[in-house]
Amino acid sequence: MGSVVPPIAAPFPSALTAPGATAGTWVTLLDVAELPPAAMRRVTHGELDLLVVHTPAGVVVTDDRCPHMSAPLSIGTLDGCVVACPLHEGRFDLCSGNPVRMPTTGGLDPDGVYHSTWSPSGGEPKIDPPGLKAEARRLTRVRRLRYYPVRIVAGAIEAALPVPGG
């Protein structure tokens, strides 16, 4: 019978560290047994809703808010490092922090480049009548994911979280 290998903290681009996390405090989020490979969990700590994911590269912790319009990614689907949002078909790489597919609504990518609306079936994009809502979609920028540093200590997954008011 093989022993279970404990998860590791996945590396992430340091430029994408969540504001305040570097000077934050370590907080226990889950026992490692609660996060098997390919699992995603939402953990709420104060005002923070966190997405805790066991990717092939290790455990990552980000905000549980889609970088597009803030839907909870924890109820999306995971394929390797890529999480698919339950709204608008956006896909995001948890290992790099980058979007890998723009939402169906179009809008601006992280570099500010405009992408038009599209249809998941490859058919005609949904009609987007001109007006304030269409303008809001056009100006919505997809962000890169932000990360909270992770460590595994004595069978627990911990993340460095900003100190409230700190």
Ligand code: FES
């Ligand atoms: S809220 Fe996630 S793709 Fe739009």
